[in-house]
Amino acid sequence: MFNEITRKYDIVNKLVEAIDDKETTELSKFLGARIACPDSYIVMLGETSSGKTTLLNGLLGGNYLFTSVRPSTGAIVELAFTADEVTQPYYAINKNATMERLTREEFIHLSKQPDNNLSRLRLEAKSPLHGLGNLRLFDTPGYGSIIEKHEELLASFLPESNVVLYVVSYKVGIQQDDFNFLNYASELITKDTEFVLIINRTPDEVNKDDRRIAEITGYVSDILHYLPKVFLVPNIYCEGNEYPLPQCKELWDYVQNSVASEKHIKQLEMSFNGFVFGLLEKCESIIDKKILMDQLSQEDKKAFEIMFEEIKQTNQEIKELLIEPAFCDLISIMPSKFSKAKVNIKNIIDEKINKSDKMREVEVMTYVNSHMLQFETKKQVKEISSYIEAKLDDLDRQISDKLNKEYTKIEQTIELHFSVAVANMAKDIFKKAGGRALEESLLGYFKQFAGRGGTGIANASKHLLKKFGDLFGKTFSRQTHNKLASTLSKIGATSAKAVGFAVAAIIEAGFIIYDILTWQGKLMKSVATGVEKWYEEVVSITLNDLSELKEENIRLLDEETNGWIAALDTKGSDENADNTEELKILLNGVKKELGEYKYE
Secondary structure, three states, X not given: OOHHHHHHHHHHHHHHHHHOOHHHHHHHHHHHXXXXXXXXXXXXXXXXXXXXXXXXXXXXXXXXXXXXXXXXXOOOEEEEEEOOOOOOOEEEEEOOOOEEEOOHHHHHHHHHOOOOOEEEEEXXXXXXXXXXXXXXXXXXXXXXXXXXXOHHHHHHHXXXXXXXXXXXXXXXXXXXXXXXXXXXXXXXXXXXXXXXXXXXXXXXXXXXXXXXXXXXXXXXXXXXXOOOEEEEEEOOOOOOOOOOOOOOHHHHHHHHHHHOOHHHHHHHHHHHHHXXXXXXXXXXXXXXXXXXXXXXXXXXXXXXXXXXXXXXXXXXXXXXXXXXXXXXXXXXXXXXXXXXXHHHHHHHHXXXXXXXXXXXXXXXXXXXXXXXXXXXXXXXXXXHHHHHHHHHHHHHHHHHHHHHHHHHHHHHHHHHHOOHHHHHHHXXXXXXXHOOHHHHHHHHHHHHHHOOOOOOXXXXXXXXXXXOOOOOOHHHHHHHHHHHHHHHHHHHHHHHHHHHHHHHHHXXXXXXXXXXXXXXXXXXXXHHHHHHHHHHHHHHHHHHHHHHHHHHHHHHHHHHHHHHHHHHOOOOOOOOOOOHHHHHHHHHHHHHHHOOOOOO
16 A cells, blocks of 8 residues: 555665664564554444444444343444454453453453453454455444543544544434533544544435434534534334344445545555654664764763753753643632633523523523533633643743753753764764654654553554654654643533533423523523533543643653653663664665655
C-alpha cells in the first residue's frame, strides 16, 4: 500500500541495524509493522437494545457475540480483523495491560458480567470486508454502562476513531439517554472522524422520507450541527429462538470505502513519512553523540555535569514558581466560575419558563430538558474553557521563555569553555535536542500504542505532525497545547454527561402538573435541583482534570529537560565506539537519499 514509505523505511532501518541500539531497534520494528499493516478504528455506539451486537454478528456471518432480548453487552468488545485465519479468537484485555486467552463460554460470560479487572474483551477474526486487515471495531454497552464503568476508555479511543457508527432503533427513536450519549460523544470526536447514523430494524415499507426517520435524523443533526450519513437497516423476521443476522452490505461497503479512502490513505502516508524521518532523526542524534564523546576530555565531561545541574535547577524553579502557582489559582477559582455559570443558566431558563404560555407546560418542560439545558451549559462551559485556555497559554509562554533563556545561557557556556570544534558539535546536538519534534511524534505514537504491553489504542492517521513555527523549544509547547485541547474536550464531555444527571434530577424531583397556576414554579424548582446536580458533577471532574493536567505539564517539562541532559550526558556512553566514521558516512548517504522532510 505504501511502497514509497516502505522504501524510505527500509533505507533508514539499515542505519538502525548498523547503530545496534536496543531502544531504537525496538522503535524501528514497531514502525515497520505499523507501515506494513496500519490500523483503522471504528467505534459502534448506541443505546441498550438498539441492535448493535446483532449488526456485528451479521458482519461476522454468525452468532459470535452474545445477544438477547435483554441488554446483552456489559463490556466493551474489540473486534480485531486480520487478513489471516484465526485459530484462537477470544481474549480478555485487563486493566494492568495483560492479555489472557479465553474459551467461548468465558468470553460470553464476561461480556454479560465483566469483572473488576477487565478493560475490554477482544475477538480476533479474519476480515469479512474484502481482505481489509487490521481493522479494529469496538462494540460498546449503552450510555449508562459506558458512563459508569468505561468512560475513561471511551474518552481514549473516540478521538482515535476513523468512523463512529451510532445505532438507533426505529421503534424506540431518540430518547433522553441518546441525547446525553450524543452530546457526550460529540465533544470527543475529532473533526476528521466520520459519523454515521444507523437506524435499525426499520419496517419494510419505510424509506428516508418517512416521518419517523426525519424525526430521528433531525434530532441527531441538531446535536452534531450537521447531517451525518444515514443508513436504514430493515427488520428481519425469524422463527423460533433464532436471532436475525442482517447483512447490511451497503453499510459495511461504505465503512470499508471510508477507511480505505484516498483522504485516509493520504493522512497515513503523511504520518508514516513523518515517523520515518523521526526515526532518522533519532539515529542522527545517537551518531552525533558518539562522535562528540570521542572528542571529550575528562575536564569537558565535568563541565557538562555542572551544566546539567543548572538545567535541573531551572526545571525545579519552573515547577515551583510557574506551574504550581498557575494551577493552584485555576483550581481554586473553578468552583466560583461554575457557581456563576450555574446562576446564569438558571436565570435564563427561569426567564423562559416565566414568559411561556401557561397552557403549554408539557412543551416547555420538554424544551428545557432536550434543548435549553444542553445549549446554556455548553455556552457557559465554553466561556470557562476559554478562560482556562488563556491562563494556560500564558503559563506556556512563561515556561517557554524560561527554557529559551536557559538554552541561551548553556550555549554561551559551551562557547566559553570548549574548543571551537567541540563547542560547535555540542551546540548542534543540544539544539536538535530542543527541537526533536519528529522523534517525539514517533515516540508518542509508540508509547500510546504499545506502552501498555501492546494493548493500547493509537491511530497513526491521528498523530500527524504539523509544522509548529520554529521547531527549537516548541516540543514542550506543542505537547502541552495538545494535552490542553484534550482536557478542554473532556471538560465539555463531562458537562454533557452532567446535563444527563440534571435532566434525571428534574424528572426525579417529582414534577407533577396540578394546574396552570402552579406548574411554572414547580418546574423552576426542579430546574434548580437539576442545575445544582450539573454543578456538583462538572466541578468535581473539572478539578480532577486540572490536577491531572498539572501533573502532565510537570511530566512533559521533565521529559524536555531530561532530553537536553541525555543529549550530552556522558554516562553510559560507548567509550570504544570505533565505527563512528562509518556510521556518519552511512547517515549522510541516507539523508541524501531521503531528502529534506517537509512539514504538512
